[in-house]
Amino acid sequence: MGFFQDNLIPIFKKRELLFQESYKEAENVFSFVFEKEKDMTWKAGQYGLFSITHKKIKNPTKPFSLSSSPTENVIKITTVIPDEPSDFKKALLELKKGSKVSMSGPLGPFYLKDNRPALLVAGGIGITPFRSIVKRLSDESSGFGNKVHLLYMDSQQSFLFKNEWDEISKQASLNVNYLTSRDELYLKINEFLTSYKDEANYFIAGPKSMTDSISTHLLNQNVHKKNITKDVFTGY
Numbered sequence: 753m754g755f756f757q758d759n760l761i762p763i764f765k766k767r768e769l770l771f772q773e774s775y776k777e778a779e780n781v782f783s784f785v786f787e788k789e790k791d792m793t794w795k796a797g798q799y800g801l802f803s804i805t806h807k808k809i810k811n812p813t814k815p816f817s818l819s820s821s822p823t824e825n826v827i828k829i830t831t832v833i834p835d836e837p838s839d840f841k842k843a844l845l846e847l848k849k850g851s852k853v854s855m856s857g858p859l860g861p862f863y864l865k866d867n868r869p870a871l872l873v874a875g876g877i878g879i880t881p882f883r884s885i886v887k888r889l890s891d892e893s894s895g896f897g898n899k900v901h902l903l904y905m906d907s908q909q910s911f912l913f914k915n916e917w918d919e920i921s922k923q924a925s926l927n928v929n930y931l932t933s934r935d936e937l938y939l940k941i942n943e944f945l946t947s948y949k950d951e952a953n954y955f956i957a958g959p960k961s962m963t964d965s966i967s968t969h970l971l972n973q974n975v976h977k978k979n980i981t982k983d984v985f986t987g988y
């Protein structure tokens with residue numbers, strides 16, 4: 753897929769989404785669920801540009817990965833709402849059943865493109881696109897053609913969707929490691945590198961400092977740039 757198909761054409765596709773519900777996933781983390789229209793689809797791992805439309809706020813549009821899978825019946829985003837939320841997050845919390853937001857997209861190259869082994873590295877809330885990717889693999893009848901290894905690092909040990917990961921990894925070729933320190937994370941990355949070197953796809957999602965340092969490490973270990981895909985979560 754090219755840059756145009758992943759980014760420029762979908763950015764013009766704007767649609768209104770009907771809000772259904774929100775719920776708490778963990779301390780300061782909420783999911784927001786919207787109705788999915790029949791013709792709406794995306795590649796698991798992609799994001800949308802979500803805009804607040806029910807009131808005027810300063811920065812009304814922000815990118816969010818879709819944490820639901822295209823195999824599910826809803827569009828879901830999952831986000832951190834700190835004790836002092838931004839106007840955008842306050843507006844999300846105000847949504848009532850039937851309220852609308854708008855979404856442009858789906859956008860971005862953050863999705864599995866072939867059946868090669870994949871290392872998925874998530875830092876904190878960077879887990880959201882991987883929830884979509886893994887759920888899709890487990891829902892589809894063709895299942896896990898890929899060997900998928902998820903490294904989920906959160907220094908607060910707040911591991912989102914843990915029940916789902918544990919359930920899926922029982923029956924599919926999904927391996928999950930929950931990690932709380934950078935040293936543990938690099939140890940696991942290096943283990944994967946020893947087995948698969950440049951014969952795998954590497955996906956990294958999380959804050960910029962983390963995605964930058966891991967991709968630099970992979971490049972230094974002779975992983976080709978084309979095998980590394982990053983989602984840099986701005987704002988963290």
Ligand SMILES: Cc1cc2nc3c(=O)[nH]c(=O)nc-3n(C[C@H](O)[C@H](O)[C@H](O)COP(=O)(O)OP(=O)(O)OC[C@H]3O[C@@H](n4cnc5c(N)ncnc54)[C@H](O)[C@@H]3O)c2cc1C
Nearest residue numbers: 814815816817830831832836837838839840880985986987
């Ligand atoms: C491709 C991509 C995918 C992404 N996917 C996700 C995702 O799945 N989940 C996710 O959570 N994020 C995701 N992000 C990041 C997301 O777009 C936001 O940048 C992020 O959630 C921070 O938004 P915010 O409104 O809290 O932060 P900002 O507006 O950047 O504010 C940062 C902090 O400043 C303070 N602040 C700002 N305004 C006020 C105010 N008026 N009053 C008091 N305090 C204030 C708050 O403490 C706030 O947390 C993604 C980003 C990209 C680029």
